[in-house]
Amino acid sequence: MPKVEIELGTLTNTCFIIMPFNPTFQSEYESIIRPAVEAVKLTPIRADEIYSRPRVTADIWKGLRSARIVIAELTGKNTNVFYEVGLAHSLGKPVIIITRNQDDVPFDLKALRYVYYDIDDPFWGENLKKALIRMLENVLKEKEYGTVFKGITVSGKIQYEKRKSPKKTKAEKPYYHLTGIWQGEMKVRQQTYNCNLHLVQTDGKLSGTMTISWTDEEELSVVQEAMVGEIMEDSLSLRGVSYSYLQQGASPGYNPDVFMLKVASDGNEISGPCDDTKGRKGTVKFWKRALKRNKAEHRKPI
Structure with missing residues (x-):
């Protein structure tokens, strides 16, 4: 069986966010996911923002390949989300799955780390943010990546960029979670x-x-x-x-x-x-x- 070798190279201090292109999740990203990612000194990159560009698949592959961690919102069983999660797993990337409906997590993925949150709970936003920060911090302590698929080898000397706190620009609007x-x-x-x-x-x-x-x-x-x-x-x-x-x-x-x-x-x-x-x-x-x-x-x- 022929083997496929993937060269990772330098991992940037980014967290690739996979979520549906849906306004429903905008507040979740702005007030919970992005602050959690920035709290561990990573820069969030949203996969759904790439869909407005040409050469979509190449940009997604590039973003996944260089990201240190991936967060995937599985609520709604979005097909694009599942496709990108599969790409992330082929690269051996640590994927943190979140969902507001446990039935949306396929059987094959239920054994992996995921966070279920209940939007009927008035504290769901704060609890989800804390859980994400805790999981991100733990994943960042891991130094080895390995693909879950046979026949694919992830190789190359992985170099880590030094993490820096993101700088806020004057034009950036504050976003608060008031629930x-x-x-x-x-x-x-x-x-x-x-x-x-x-x-x-x-x-x-x-x-x-x-x-x-x-x-x-x-x-x-x-x-x-x-x-x-x-x-x-x-x-x-x-x-x-x-x-x-x-x-x-x-x-x-x-x-x-x-x-x-x-x-x-x-x-x-x-x-x-x-x-x-x-x-x-x-x-x-x-x-x-x-x-x-x-x-x-x-x-x-x-």
């Missing part, structure tokens, strides 16, 4: 309101519920308010669309809130002016509650 539970307080005139905001981010849109409690005439009132909004670079808008009393106390009524908030540089604080439908103005500040949950990656440990 989670935020605690804070709202001050309107002389009244202070305690707030608990459960926020869900879907691409550039926001939705969630906010529980507001305050004491008036020594009686506790509690309101639950449905919120919607959108993200605009380093700021976001939120507005109440409906509310209901969990406990009315001495409150004669409640007016839905409108927030225009700035996001802190670390993404863990949002604050700004608030208003309501009656024109009463104030300020509000939220802090992201510390996460205590952490889903472990499934299958083969690293």
